[in-house]
Amino acid sequence: MAIPEPNHTGTVDFNGHSTWYRITGEPGRTPLVVLHGGPGAGHNYTLSIAGIAEQGRPVVHYDQLGTGLSTHLPEEGTDFWTVQLFLDELDNLLKELGISDSYHLLGQSWGGMLAAEHAVRRPAGLRGLVIANSPASMELWLAAAAELRSQLPPEVQRTLLAHEAAGTTDHPDYLAAEQVFNERHVCRLTPNPPEVQATWENIAADPTVYHTMNGPNEFHVVGTMKDWSVIDRLHLIEAPTLLVSGRYDEATPETLRPFADHIPDVRWHMFEHSSHMPHVEEEELYLRVVGTFLDSTD
Numbered sequence: 001m002a003i004p005e006p007n008h009t010g011t012v013d014f015n016g017h018s019t020w021y022r023i024t025g026e027p028g029r030t031p032l033v034v035l036h037g038g039p040g041a042g043h044n045y046t047l048s049i050a051g052i053a054e055q056g057r058p059v060v061h062y063d064q065l066g067t068g069l070s071t072h073l074p075e076e077g078t079d080f081w082t083v084q085l086f087l088d089e090l091d092n093l094l095k096e097l098g099i100s101d102s103y104h105l106l107g108q109s110w111g112g113m114l115a116a117e118h119a120v121r122r123p124a125g126l127r128g129l130v131i132a133n134s135p136a137s138m139e140l141w142l143a144a145a146a147e148l149r150s151q152l153p154p155e156v157q158r159t160l161l162a163h164e165a166a167g168t169t170d171h172p173d174y175l176a177a178e179q180v181f182n183e184r185h186v187c188r189l190t191p192n193p194p195e196v197q198a199t200w201e202n203i204a205a206d207p208t209v210y211h212t213m214n215g216p217n218e219f220h221v222v223g224t225m226k227d228w229s230v231i232d233r234l235h236l237i238e239a240p241t242l243l244v245s246g247r248y249d250e251a252t253p254e255t256l257r258p259f260a261d262h263i264p265d266v267r268w269h270m271f272e273h274s275s276h277m278p279h280v281e282e283e284e285l286y287l288r289v290v291g292t293f294l295d296s297t298d
Contacts (some may be wrong), residue, residue, distance in 0.1 A: 003047045003195065011070075011098040014089050016222050020069035021062040021093065025053030030102050030127050032062045033094070034206035037109030037133075039086070039225075040209030042202035044195045046108055048283050053096070055291045060097065065089055066209040067202055074208045078224050081212045086114055094125070104294055106130035109251070109276065110214075113230065116259070117242075120233040128297035129237065130290060132244035133276050135255035137229035139222060144252040145219035148185055156180050159222075162248065169216040178217050185250040186218060186276045193280060220252055234262035241266045242293040246274030246281065 004239055006022040013019075022043070023031075032052055036043045043061040053059045063070040064086055073080070094100040102125050107115030112134025119129050135141035150158060156177045163174035203210050215222040241263045243256055247270060260268055269289050271278035279286045 004050045006050075006135050007058075012093055013016035013090045014065065017065055019062055019065060019071075019089055019093055021060060021097070023058055023060050023097075024050040025056070025058035027058060029057040030104055030294070031058040031060055031099050032104045032106055032294060033062075033090075033099075035090070035105065035107035035111030035114050036061075036064065036199075037108045037111050038067065038203065038210050039064065039081070039201045039213045040067045040203055040207065041110070044068070044202065045156055045277065046111075046279060048082060048279050049106065049197045049287070049290070050288045051283070052291055052294070055287075055295075057294065058292075060093075060099075062093055064209075067206065072206050072208070074206060076208070078212055080140075081209055081224065083114070083117055083225075083228070087117055090114070090118060095196045099125070099130070101125045101140070102127060104128040104130070104297070105236065106132060106290065107133045109134055110281070113228070116230045116234070119239055120230065120236040122236060122238050126239045128294055129239040129241045130244060130293065131241060131256075131259055132279070133246065133249055133251045135251055135258075136231050136258035137255075138226050139229065140258075141251070141256040142221055142226070144255050145221070145250065148250060148252070149181065149219055152177075152180060152184075164220055170218065181217075181219060181250075185248055186273065187247060188275045190283035196277065196280060231262065234258060235264065237263045239265070240293075240297045242290065243268040244271070244278060244286075245269075246271045246276060247279045248275040 004024050006024050009022040011018045011020050034046050043063050050059045105115045112131040159177040213223045213225045271282050274281035
């Protein structure tokens with residue numbers, strides 16, 4: 001399916017910086033706000049979700065601070081890039097767009113972690129929550145990554161370990177080994193669609209946020225988020241919640257299980273032919289599943 005063109009793009013001020021957004025679709029039903037992953041990946045790879053607008057619901061994408069078309073701040077250190085920063089940015093965007101009294105959230109990967117952090121505060125306007133391909137804690141994520149890495153070909157594993165030990169994770173051999181993991185567990189469409197490739201290019205162009213909070217890649221997490229968890233607060237989420245994951249996802253069922261166990265009103269859809277990006281890998285079914293859920297919460 002073709003990605004719909006935006007009806008409107010713009011920026012809002014956030015603490016003297018600029019948050020870029022795009023809106024697809026006309027005002028009408030409760031809008032869906034999409035939170036991209038990374039952190040620092042940019043909105044590009046989630047653009048297929050704008051197809052929800054064809055169901056009569058506006059869809060808001062935005063680039064979180066530090067990536068894409070929003071303000072870049074490569075000079076800022078670890079103390080600046082916090083979960084609270086991105087929660088504040090989201091609150092500001094909802095307010096400036098005039099939708100804070102009624103909206104849905106869909107967070108993908110890191111975006112789902114951020115969406116969960118937002119939802120545990122019980123915002124009055126949150127009508128429905130989609131947590132897509134996201135772990136409930138980084139401890140669970142790292143355990144899953146270790147298990148998936150152990151299933152890679154032995155020579156790939158040796159290359160990864162050697163360069164991680166040497167601190168040379170930017171070496172071409174390491175990047176090639178990383179690609180083996182990504183093609184299995186991040187996006188199984190090869191070559192990646194242009195919007196997915198654009199996200200990798202976003203990170204390469206300015207890795208500040210990704211490297212600071214996550215680390216060099218999806219499975220070697222050494223950044224400030226490495227001890228993050230929302231598990232002990234999940235019971236506070238009041239919004240109806242849909243969990244999304246892929247059969248070959250780096251976010252394995254074990255990483256999502258606490259969401260299913262502790263969120264009071266929750267359901268879970270597993271996409272059987274997808275890894276970490278079922279919105280790309282099984283786009284038509286994804287839009288139908290998410291759209292049906294959102295319809296049920298309006």
